[in-house]
Amino acid sequence: MKKNKPTWKRMRLKGKKVWMATGIDGKPILKNRKVRIKYQLDKNYEYWVYEKGLEAIDPIQLETIRSDREPCEEKNIISRPGRAPLEDKTTKAGISIFTDGACSGNPGPSGIGAILYFGEHEKEISRHIGIATNNIAELEAIKTGLLEIKNRKLPVTIFTDSSYAHGVLSLGWKARKNIDLVRSIKKLISTFNELTIFKVKGHAGLEGNEIANRLATEAILKGNKKKTPQ
Template identity: 30%
Template sequence: MAEEKDVFYVVRKGDVVGIYKSFSDIQPLFASSVSGEPLSIYKGYSLPQKTEEYLVSHGLKGAPYSIGAADVHEGLFGRLVACPYLDPYSSGGRTFDASSSSRNLQGAIQFDSSKQAGSSLLPTNSQRHHALGGSQAELSTCLSCTLHFDGASKGNPGPAGAGAILRDGSKVYRLREGVGIQTNNVAEYRGLILGLKQALEKGYKQIHVQGDSLLVCSQIQGLWKVKNQNMATLCSEAKELKDKFMSFKINHVLREFNSEADVQANLAIHLRAFAAGEVQEDCQFL
């Protein structure tokens, strides 16, 4: 799609609204919308100066941006038009709907704030930190992260641990959780779930996941069937978590490229090895 002069796009997925200056920047969101929350896309021209000033005054500067849907008020982006798009990942070639009216746009973008006493139109402190800057470096530090996950079991089944490494441009989180007496596959899933939960709690909206479990990666992608009920429950929980991200990607890597997560998983075995639930975290600033 050729870019038009001064165009910008307003995108909602779940409780997050993103403002993008290029349609190509929205492409990674399509894949995660197929099985997760749908996207609503609108197009505007020449982002109003008052909107730029509003964003800058509250810690959001550069483009693209990301704010909470509850902080979008009518007229913030000026005049917007519907921007239906063809889902390239759907075999049926379905088109996502977008309302053409300004009033319905606010309904599509904004939360029902009637249940939020004292709600404000200003971004919260956490939302300010989630803003995307104009450079790729700012993108990685503010909104996007990579996750490496792993699991370990001494005995398979036996005392087991889950490990995860969350990394953005400025920080590395090392996570480990004792998961009790479990199989290696369960521990692998628990490592993935641990990492996804922590990423969401820390405010990340885009995530690239890597792990050396071909089973977990393939089942999450829907390439392999889930036959075991225990695995099905864990897979379902992981998919529910992944659908909360604006963008999600997962791929299998060889064990030698997952050594940091492996270290955390093996350390986690000694965290109340016979009882699940204890989580430890270290953070290093780069």
């Protein structure tokens, strides 16, 4: 029996437009009390979030689309803001960077991920950094993202889900390990006219954070594949 493909309905999650999967009855597809969403229909990445966090869009703006349409049709419908929102916080006109570090074991094979937003432009970074701790990976992700910025007169906002990185770089925590790395990042930060670091909750459906996490995880997998004998 052929499985029915879902219909994707326009909804809003924390101020961001998303697509929610619904069945043929028009009701959300539920799994463990969570609903299936996508930020972009032409991408394979899907997330499961609690239904109570979703809001219906005004009927005048409401859009639905069958998932079996051609990708080119989907692209014409998707509205893609240049920056991802952060719940009730807003970023100034400038560059937003979401970063994440990941490791398989602590320490273990590690990867970093970052996505930079500037207006309608964005850049993804996914890099394997060898054997490291999770804290080192989180710091390296921030450093790598900042090094990508050429015009340091622009306001920059960094979003990290690492309490450690946020603490040693922004809250005055004393670094007892990774001292040289922390010092180098602080020196780099001092070269920017205006830079703010926000701590966000990880794995909470925030698009930029989810993308950075995926990029960091993919970096580990790619690094492991290179070491596997053919």
